[in-house]
Amino acid sequence: MADTLADLAAQLRIDSIRCTTAAGSGHPSSSMSAADIVAVLFQKHLRFDFQQPKAPNNDRFVLSKGHACPVLYSAFKAAGAIDDTELMTLRQFGSRLEGHPNPHVLPLVDVATGSLGQGLAIGVGMALAARLDRLPFRTYVLMGDSETAEGSVWEAFDKAGHYQLDNLCALIDMNRLGQSTETELGWDADAYLARARAFGWHAVAVDGHDLEAIDRAFTEAQGKRGQPTCIVFKTQKGQGYSLIANQPGWHGKPLPEDKAKEAIQELGGERDVRIQVKKPDAMRPSGQDAASALKLPMYEVGQKEATRKAYGDALLALGTARPDVVALDAEVSNSTYSQEFKKAHPQRYFEMYIAEQNMVSTAVGMAVLGKRAFVSTFAAFLSRAYDQIRMAALSNATVHLCGSHAGVSIGEDGPSQMALEDLAMMRAVGGSTVVYPSDANQTAKLLAQLVECQGITYLRSTREKTPVLYPASEEFPIGGCKVLRQSDQDVATVVGAGITLHEALKAYALLKEDGVQVRVIDLYSVKPVDVKTLRKAARETQGRILVVEDHWSEGGLGDAVLEAFTGERARLPTVVRLAVKKLPGSGKPDELLSAAGIDAEHIVDSVTSLVEDSPLDTESDGRPEAGTWGHTNA
């Protein structure tokens, strides 16, 4: 065995060198340290059907150290899944073999990696999905040693230990060298072992270039019950080529052609070893319940209910109708109301405690294996997982996010708990869908549509109870909006969503008393935005639009409305934005909406000012100086 494996490992190194030298960039040294681990795993332990990469019983392999993808691509070649010609297209425009793994183009990988420290959390999701579906596959996550500095890694260690995921195996390629300096822990395997064990793992250290020791460690991990296993492999970066092995200064550098030649010679020359990766056992019946008809919750018009509660009710309904729905929450299920789902479907609810990064990546791991994952916490705290959300989009994962307690209207808890940047953040996620319902029926109807969407979806919910505006029969297509008030006398359009829509409706009534007619639009679909209706409203309301939002003025509803008026054949109307511009404090919701200038009274004032015959002012702007911002209470 050792001979074939050694041959294979040498080939993985050689191919990693060949393709990176051809590309003129990439990470051969980080690939070479991991080559023996990958060789043993693929040849002896991984059970994977390359003809059916998405087969439910396939073991999963996550290359968390995504920059080492040359060794993975080389293993794919050895397994016959790609050919040498394709391997040599690494990093070229149009190649499926990007600089870091990307499942959009290469379905052989499940997730995008390259932002370090996310793979293990994804593996936690895969391992939890396996357990949920009673599938026997194992999940292997290959990590770099540098990335264990990321806290997200310890969130994942913690969760895997907590959930006793003995179907999960973490592989740490302890090659001692980071990008610019030695790692914090160097070759101190005992330090890694102590950390893994303190988080509830079985942990062993082995020589990562001793093929038999590697083999034994994998076997040991497979036999371990009740605990995940972490294998710490002591390796050398650049192992196999004496010039660079264990030398600093070779991170992310391809070998020049002469050095590549020398290295390949030292490694015994090019060869064509093939791996016969074992296939998994035939799929067992999943025993999953059949889907049933969706029965969304319904609320009476005029009743007061918080949209966060409607989220919980609708999530429960979705979960009852669809056995593929899972829910994750960061220990605030009694605030987000995902507890409604938790109570009814405890086996499909996953308590992620206060660890938002791991929560999102775990959802990604479940999602790419077919679950419809709903993730909830306070909207402010989703900012904790922005990198994970960004990467989830790159992973082509469908993950449904819900952020509660948005905006100043949460009241007394103060600004640390108020999401004021969540819309900006979520709009700027590739391919995302962003909705912001204003009433309970709308929330339910939107959630039922989001579950059919691809990619990252975001629903912003509100803490306060607000009146139900729409009958339960109303439809709310994503990409649409609702014109709630209109006449042929409208002198302006007021656009709101969520909490501010209610303020806009109050303002409408006040203005109407004064004989001023305005159009009121509920812009529940923030991305995509209803271009057609907004343009029509601008045309029909004298080109005046007032947008009011419980969010910083950057990146939210206002920017979404402006977007509708861009393009060659569009022209901007007059757009006035009411948004949060000063740091809010604590107080009652009404006090804070007023202090932020986004309540009915301020809408009335702004409309009044807007419809006055103001001359164009093109010289001055009246904006604050850089870096100044006040406090509303000051």
Added chain:
Amino acid sequence: MADTLADLAAQLRIDSIRCTTAAGSGHPSSSMSAADIVAVLFQKHLRFDFQQPKAPNNDRFVLSKGHACPVLYSAFKAAGAIDDTELMTLRQFGSRLEGHPNPHVLPLVDVATGSLGQGLAIGVGMALAARLDRLPFRTYVLMGDSETAEGSVWEAFDKAGHYQLDNLCALIDMNRLGQSTETELGWDADAYLARARAFGWHAVAVDGHDLEAIDRAFTEAQGKRGQPTCIVFKTQKGQGYSLIANQPGWHGKPLPEDKAKEAIQELGGERDVRIQVKKPDAMRPSGQDAASALKLPMYEVGQKEATRKAYGDALLALGTARPDVVALDAEVSNSTYSQEFKKAHPQRYFEMYIAEQNMVSTAVGMAVLGKRAFVSTFAAFLSRAYDQIRMAALSNATVHLCGSHAGVSIGEDGPSQMALEDLAMMRAVGGSTVVYPSDANQTAKLLAQLVECQGITYLRSTREKTPVLYPASEEFPIGGCKVLRQSDQDVATVVGAGITLHEALKAYALLKEDGVQVRVIDLYSVKPVDVKTLRKAARETQGRILVVEDHWSEGGLGDAVLEAFTGERARLPTVVRLAVKKLPGSGKPDELLSAAGIDAEHIVDSVTSLVEDSPLDTESDGRPEAGTWGHTNA
């Protein structure tokens, strides 16, 4: 001693109950578990001059579990720093005593807390600052047990262990109960101890309601050399009132008036104990070097240099001129070029390894103690620390962020390494300043201004070398822009910044060959944006503006330009946006700029199309459906 302390602790509990019951919201039970710890610390160990809260020798106390602020405010009252009348304004509009501590209004606290898991990392920054300035103060961080689920906490444990911060003390209030459920580790003190020790800490567990044991633990921590100390306090949530002590369901709930009365009675009734908090020793001379004149680097026009390199050069120059400048990097100093500073000022460079969350919070800890902290990593990975950045703004901290490797122009590494959302993210930070230089001299000049700004500043740098456009003598005021090309024949304005400005200049030349004159604007100041110049350009170039950016179309340069045309009296141009709309892949920078539709050729095409006599189209929009996004290589 025990009697007075017990009396004080009872008073802290009573006052925590009184003020939350008066407020009708807040977290008495979480305050009560910590009351004995706070009483002993304030009475016996903390050295703090309440007359001079910012005195350099004061010990620092960070309440990481910010929701327990009633006990902190109650301690401030006992120390005479606030009075009972003010205490009873808790959570009211206009009060300095917000639902979570906020230094904008209450200078007695150094930082805003309330997003859990950030306090220890801030403490790391304070402890590093103490060491740097050879100041003898100690930093205490009081954490909840639930928040140890946050990975950021383990990043901080890791760094404090790595840097052997024996002037730092972490206090874990292990009260077993989270918001909605029991914590993962319950009362398993050994698990906490094992984790802390595995990360290099001295760690002890004590009964958090045994005043003498608490006292001894603090004394032990003060005596420990070469290691930070973690004290795990076994406590009961709601301790002191038998009805709620150690009972679930009382998180974040004030006691109703009758129960409050009962609790106060059980606690022995109201009293007025005063703490005489010890003052620190008189300030020793810091021995800090004097500031010297700033000598910024200079580059020749036409020379090619990357703005990331200019960032490093300018940071070095700032560091040489100003002894208060410190730099932190997430192990990519050879990519961001903060290595230039590191080489010259190693004692003021802090290697934060791949742990962006801790890096930002550590910078906050240093910043609030007077350092000018510069933080750099790949722009994409600053998304990892968005919550920390958000909270840094709430902390009123001045932190200078630099994100390198922005946009598709990084080339072969692929989308995981490309920041395409960073401008959206940074614009939506309260009070932030955002700049995006296009050449080396501009970078240096902007950095020299940013160091004078308050709040969060962000500089976006570019991987590729680009030609120097401006002489070293040029000035670039923040809030301004540069009109690089203009004539009285301009038919449109092209706005670019950073890498796309160079494409805009190429497009200008191509268009000019065809007899088409356009204005070209370098919008280096993204927030605040130069409203006046943009409006003037729109007026003078037939109301046509084309914005081109290496960023998703949401939240970046395009939205910043649109912002300039909002407001009652704005004149309204046609705005066309070229931005990244499909998932990029790997490839050469030029290939990727072209594939994203943001290179010179696409600018030429768009201008040409824009100036053709297109009718306004207000009916259709031609936007993609929700949830669809392609891949440029597909």
